[in-house]
Amino acid sequence: MNVQEILTKASELQPQLQSIRRDLHQHPELGFDLTYTKEFVKNELLKMGYEPVSCGKAGLVVLVGGKKPGKTILLRADMDALALKEEADIDFRSQNEGKMHGCGHDMHAAMLLGAAKILKEYEDEIQGTVKLVFQPAEEIFQGANDMIQAGVLENPDVDAALMIHVMAGLPMPSGSVLVPSGGISMASCEQYHIHVKGKGGHGSAPHIAIDPITAAAHIHIALQEINSRELAGGEFGVFTTCHFEAGKTSNVIPDDADMWGTIRTIDPEGKIGGQIKERMTEITESVAKAYRCEAQVEFYDYCPCMVIDDALADATLTYMNELLGQGAVSMKSIGMDKPAGGSEDFAFVSHKVPTVSMFLAAGNADEGYIYSQHNPKVRFDDSVLFKGSAAYAYAALRWLGKSK
Ligand SMILES: [Zn+2]
Ligand SMILES: [Zn+2]
Structure with a gap:
């Protein structure tokens, strides 16, 4: 040869x-x-x-x-x-x-x-x-x-x-x-799914419904603070929501809102990976509660x-x-x-x-x-x-x- x-x-x-x-x-x-x-x-x-x-x-x-x-x-x-x-x-x-x-x-x-x-x-x-x-x-x-x-x-x-x-x-x-x-x-990758539960109703009467879209929007914004305020400069941790779904029509407040995305880090088992997941869960649950909703974060399909x-x-x-x-x-x-x-x-x-x-x-x-x-x-x-x-x-x- x-x-x-x-x-x-x-x-x-x-x-x-x-x-x-x-x-x-x-x-x-x-x-x-x-x-x-x-x-x-x-x-x-x-x-x-x-x-x-x-x-x-x-x-x-x-x-x-x-x-x-x-x-x-x-x-x-x-x-x-x-x-x-x-x-x-x-x-x-x-x-x-x-x-x-x-x-x-x-x-x-x-x-x-x-x-x-x-x-x-x-x-x-x-x-x-x-x-x-x-x-x-x-x-x-x-x-x-x-x-x-x-x-x-x-x-x-x-x-x-x-x-x-x-x-x-x-x-x-x-x-x-x-x-x-x-x-x-290359970074690790893990998928997440955030499910926000509210109470559907008529678009004209949000006061007697519980709007999951408002809660999900606030959760989405609040999660950005992890990247900008809680990870040190140079720490490699990125997570991005790429799929956001709620409602089907213009005059019905839906029961639920859902978000899906991925977390990438070079320290998935350690401080950064652990911190991101812990804080995502805390922020999601607390913000949902502030807007009278309930929310869960599920992590799945992990790749090291x-x-x-x-x-x-x-x-x-x-x-x-x-x-x-x-x-x-x-x-x-x-x-x-x-x-x-x-x-x-x-x-x-x-x-x-x-x-x-x-x-x-x-x-x-x-x-x-x-x-x-x-x-x-x-x-x-x-x-x-x-x-x-x-x-x-x-x-x-x-x-x-x-x-x-
Ligand atoms: Zn490929
Ligand atoms: Zn590919």
Whole structure:
């Protein structure tokens, strides 16, 4: 195995990878409900001579290597889309109304299929085992955990794990691979639901009703004080209500009002995470009471911080330098080593085995890729797919070779 050989093999696959990605892009599916996607990926793997095994509610796993003794490295691609109506200016738009691959997980699945194809050609030489994992339900932070519960980290036991996420709209050359430093790289995320109970009535007679909308509006404003008045400067804790629902018509005071949002922090179990949740609960209940309502806060769907392993991150940066030269970028060197507010459910894996999570720039802002992930107009530069495949395959082969 040499690095040039891997890059050549990967670039020969590029047209195929692009058509796989565009097919998946036209057929986005959500959460664990990946009937088309899973079947598609499974068929591609079967064509390469793999025997895909289902794992958890909708995941797929294949192994390659294992003929020579050594460690096991896990490579992961997620496959799910977003509940978003696509407005991107492309001719292979989503055919599933209200669903869109707006985070690039179609790119990830195609890239890992490319890596599967390359790795199969080195099967006899691999010093250990590569476990390729196609994961559902990342966007709802449940897929990684579901696969862990189903045993994805065992049989064989996983010694290291690697994932790549594409990024659109970065101000850097498309195809660059960004490698993080060790430590926390992404925030935790936890959902909340605030339910405010009042007493409905006629819009003309608020004095004999109890208006939950007024109470909810005051709760919403009061909660902002936690960010502005109770967290110290530099403490990373963000929470945002993104969904507010109450009432159905203009002349009826409703019984209830509801708010949903997310909390992000790099200290979810500690002072900041604890303080935010405690104070959200106190403020919500007290403000509701002041306006004669009752309210509860419920926290759910927790995803921890992503923790990057120091040694694995350093080794990966070396491998990416060998593979891509200047195309390998240390996130520290460009000031991107501070934890980002975004979250990623592969974080569950990062708490179990040494993990590295890289980014692949897929669309330069100067070249018109101006929208970022989760925007209905986002476009991804899929001419970089082969670099993702090469990065997955090369990092795995190099790490196994070194760690035998
Ligand atoms: Zn996403
Ligand atoms: Zn994503």
